[in-house]
Each structure stands twice: as C-alpha cells, then as structure tokens.
Amino acid sequence: MAKLTVISGVGGKLPAAFLLEIGGARLLLDLGEGPEAGVLPDLTKVGRVDAILLSHAHIDHVGGLGLRGTIGNPPVYATAEIWRQISETLVAPADRHVLPLRGTATVAGVALTTGRSGHAPGGIWVHTAEAGGFLYTGDWSVESTVFPFDPPPPAATVFTDASYGDRETTLESQIDDIAEAARDGAVLCVPAFGRGPEMALRLSALGLRPRLCPAIRAEVEHLAADRSGLAAPGATDASAALLATLADGPVTPDDVVIATEANAESGFAATLYARRDEGFRFLFSGHVPAGTPAARLIAAGEARWLPWNVHPRLADTLDLVDRLGARTVIAAFTAPASMPVLAGRLGDRLSWQANINLANSR
Known part of the structure; x- marks a missing residue:
C-alpha cells in the first residue's frame, strides 16, 4: 500500500x-x-x-x-x-x-x-x-x-x-512597491540562499544601486560562475554584469542594502539593526516569526512589511x-x-x- x-x-x-x-x-x-x-x-x-x-x-x-x-x-x-x-x-x-x-x-x-x-x-x-x-x-x-x-x-x-x-498579487507589482519604498534608503532583509540575488538584479534594473552584504554578494558571484543550470541563463549573465557595478565601502542609511538574515536576527542585517539609531530603515518581505527583531520593529511602526513572492x-x-x-x-x-x-x-x-x-x- x-x-x-x-x-x-x-x-x-x-x-x-x-x-x-x-x-x-x-x-x-x-x-x-x-x-x-x-x-x-x-x-x-x-x-x-x-x-x-x-x-x-x-x-x-x-x-x-x-x-x-x-x-x-x-x-x-x-x-x-x-x-x-x-x-x-x-x-x-x-x-x-x-x-x-x-x-x-x-x-x-x-x-x-x-x-x-x-x-x-x-x-x-x-x-x-x-x-x-x-x-x-x-x-x-x-x-x-x-x-x-x-x-x-x-x-x-x-x-x-x-x-x-x-494571495493573488503578482511579483511584478510587489517589486514596484518595494523599489519605491526603498528608493531613499532601506535595509532589505532576506534569507540566505533565497530571494537576495533576484532582489538585487530586479531593483538594479529599475535604476537603484543596491549594496550587498558579504553573504548576498557571494551568492551573486556563485550564480555568475554557475553553469549547472542552477539559474536561468539570463540571470547568470545579469549576475556577472551586476558584480561589475557594485560599490565598496561602508554603507549608510541612504543606501539600498540587501542583507541576511530575513528577520534581522543574525548576519549583516543584525549588525545594522544594532545601528538603527543612525537612521537605518528596515523593510521585511517574508514570514515574520514572533519575537524576532522584525516583529518588534513592525509592531512599533518602525519598519515596513512588503511582500516578495x-x-x-x-x-x-x-x-x-x-x-x-x-x-x-x-x-x-x-x-x-x-x-x-x-x-x-x-x-x-x-x-x-x-x-x-x-x-x-x-
């Protein structure tokens, strides 16, 4: 059976x-x-x-x-x-x-x-x-x-x-909303090995110049070098092109920063969460578990949640x-x-x- x-x-x-x-x-x-x-x-x-x-x-x-x-x-x-x-x-x-x-x-x-x-x-x-x-x-x-x-x-x-x-909203409409919300600077918190590289590519195509934490930059580098069919061919080429445009140096609250982890509980997102009194603004786009920094910021009205399918x-x-x-x-x-x-x-x-x-x- x-x-x-x-x-x-x-x-x-x-x-x-x-x-x-x-x-x-x-x-x-x-x-x-x-x-x-x-x-x-x-x-x-x-x-x-x-x-x-x-x-x-x-x-x-x-x-x-x-x-x-x-x-x-x-x-x-x-x-x-x-x-x-x-x-x-x-x-x-x-x-x-x-x-x-x-x-x-x-x-x-x-x-x-x-x-x-x-x-x-x-x-x-x-x-x-x-x-x-x-x-x-x-x-x-x-x-x-x-x-x-x-x-x-x-x-x-x-x-x-x-x-x-x-849910019926499309990713295309969500990307437009996130791009508009992030245009004057935001920390976009993402999970490792998830939406981070695509977020960087799609926002870059809309004219934003995202800054990537080390973990997300490494993921983009991996996609640019991959020939196993992991990513769509166009995404592989776009990843290589994106790497050539990335800025180095310290990030500021005016930057669009894509960083792990998804709810600012660890990684570079947690580092910037600890520096939030400098003016860093946070945007979350996935499931937000109770008790996380993301949940606390959203509940206090100090961060936005906008979905990314x-x-x-x-x-x-x-x-x-x-x-x-x-x-x-x-x-x-x-x-x-x-x-x-x-x-x-x-x-x-x-x-x-x-x-x-x-x-x-x-």
Whole structure:
C-alpha cells in the first residue's frame, strides 16, 4: 500500500516533515524546524526510515536533521547545490547522496524524477510514477526570473506548497512597491540562499544601486560562475554584469542594502539593526516569526512589511493541480483560514487528513 503521513507542515506555518511509504520504502520528505524558533516535528512514532529527501536548504525544511538518530540515522538525499549550503556538522559526508536538479534517480528502490522548483538555489520537486503518480513540490514558485520552475509530470496526488493561501498579487507589482519604498534608503532583509540575488538584479534594473552584504554578494558571484543550470541563463549573465557595478565601502542609511538574515536576527542585517539609531530603515518581505527583531520593529511602526513572492499564488496552485490531473491535493504550510477561495475551488480534491492512502487517488 502506498501512503502519505503528515508528520508536520499541514494546517499552519509549520516545519516540513512528511512520510511517504511507497514501493516498499519509507521516505521522509524534508525534516525542518520553525519557522518559529524551536518548533520541531514529533518523530517519536515514525520508526525507522530508509532515506530522507530534501527539497531545499531553508531551515523550515532542513533544520530538524539533528533528529535523524530517532529514525535510524538514514542517508540523506539532496542536490549538490543544497549540500553546498548545509554544514557537514549537520550531515556528515558519508551520509550525503546527490540528487539531480533535473533528471531521474533511484532511492531505496523507488524510481524518482526531479525538477527545479523556482524557489531557491538547488531547490527541487520530487515525483514518482507509482500509485498513479505522486508529486512533492517542497516550496515552489513560477514567478522568479532567476530560479526556473520545471513542469512536473502528471500526478494523481499533488502535495503542494500553499504558503500564500489565496494571495493573488503578482511579483511584478510587489517589486514596484518595494523599489519605491526603498528608493531613499532601506535595509532589505532576506534569507540566505533565497530571494537576495533576484532582489538585487530586479531593483538594479529599475535604476537603484543596491549594496550587498558579504553573504548576498557571494551568492551573486556563485550564480555568475554557475553553469549547472542552477539559474536561468539570463540571470547568470545579469549576475556577472551586476558584480561589475557594485560599490565598496561602508554603507549608510541612504543606501539600498540587501542583507541576511530575513528577520534581522543574525548576519549583516543584525549588525545594522544594532545601528538603527543612525537612521537605518528596515523593510521585511517574508514570514515574520514572533519575537524576532522584525516583529518588534513592525509592531512599533518602525519598519515596513512588503511582500516578495517566493511561493505560488492562488492561480499558480490551481493551474498546477489542473495541468497535472490531480485527484487529491494536500495544501501545506498555511492555515485553512488563509485559503477559503483555494479550498472552494479545489472542492473534494482537497485533503486535510493526516494519513492518505495514495491508491485512492488513482
């Protein structure tokens, strides 16, 4: 019997952890922490797992890898780019196995197809043709001009990122809003290995001259040098051109600064947060966990939150599940109250069950 068990990640903004039992194998799809600090999946009843597959390297998808010992220390599979982003103290080299960005692989006897997810460097979706076809998207987006999204094969069961619920605003309109808000100077706080390089490229194209923290500059340099298909060809060339225009020297409150981390909790963003009395203004564009500097600044009216899409909009989700012929849809990483329109459009295809028999999706 093919079965999916939701351990964590459905019903709210929760860490990713999903057990896929298929083809005689037990595969754990992601193992995250957060995004609220210290929130981890409960693995006490999972038992031994044959392998862990990682969709990308953000903490809510990989931050729980320290729990591997409770499920038998299984080997971990990810793209070469994802492994570049994960410390060897979290997963030792001997336990690392490489998945293709786009291609096929066999894990614990299960034939898989992978493709780029459009969300982050090295991020992938994972598909198996068994049980009528099953797709795990991880986080995904079709709006990025830097990180491509490869169309997946048909699937009777689609497990989709629905982080934005019913959101319909486009990335193009959001970029215009952010450019206008940042024009006189702002610290744009971003996660490592995420939207930072694209933010730099898109704002530069609108006439702004962004300053990059060391971490984001290194990401742009990596994209400029990459020939693996990590980024769209135009983005690779644009990254090289951007590097030639970057200014050096200390940043000032009048600069447009793109810096990690996303909520000014660490990295160069935290350094500038400590200097906020000098006049640095902050702009946040992703999920803001309680208790972070971002949450405090926004609550005090001392910072702005303007979204930058890195997840699917309502129309994107509906288009994906319809094109793939999905009969069962699991919508992850959002609360039901955030997606009444999506739920209504999906109707009886939408499942909130913790245990799903994939054979019933045929």
